[in-house]
Amino acid sequence: xxxxxxxxxxxxxxxxxxxxxxxxxxxxxxxxxxxxxxRDVAAMSRGEMDPSGRGLxxxxxxxxxxxxxxxxxxxxxxxxxxxxTGRGEPTVYxxxxxxxAPAESLQAPVGHPSEPGDPAERAEMxxxxx
Numbered sequence: 001x002x003x004x005x006x007x008x009x010x011x012x013x014x015x016x017x018x019x020x021x022x023x024x025x026x027x028x029x030x031x032x033x034x035x036x037x038x039r040d041v042a043a044m045s046r047g048e049m050d051p052s053g054r055g056l057x058x059x060x061x062x063x064x065x066x067x068x069x070x071x072x073x074x075x076x077x078x079x080x081x082x083x084x085t086g087r088g089e090p091t092v093y094x095x096x097x098x099x100x101a102p103a104e105s106l107q108a109p110v111g112h113p114s115e116p117g118d119p120a121e122r123a124e125m126x127x128x129x130x
Contacts, residue, residue: 008049011040012056019063023070030067037061 015037022030040057043049 008043010044010050010053010057011036012053012060015040015060016056016063017060019060019067022067023063024067027068027071030064030071033060033064034068037064 015033018029018036019033022028022033037057037060040049041054041061044051044054044057
């Protein structure tokens with residue numbers, strides 16, 4: 001310890017790691033870094049903690065704050081985009097296929113010349129040369 005009046009060691013490295021992980025990975029780690037950073041900076045200001053880790057502690061606190069703000073902003077943005085896209089209404093792709101003709105109507109009618117059928121019916125449908 002550099003200060004003889006400080007009774008506790010700083011946790012700057014731990015807070016910095018939590019802040020970085022909160023920034024890239026996990027929202028709760030950012031909250032932990034923010035809270036621990038606030039508490040440790042206040043203890044350093046009162047002289048209860050080793051002040052040599054103030055820079056690491058502040059960097060971890062800032063990373064934690066940035067992670068929380070970023071992830072809350074992304075959550076709000078995703079909710080706005082979800083609401084703007086119709087909240088479960090059919091998409092253009094789904095709607096187009098729902099309005100398409102059913103498969104039964106696409107089959108050839110019975111007695112169509114392309115189907116083998118009664119020869120008399122086919123003879124009636126063939127053109128007559130005059």
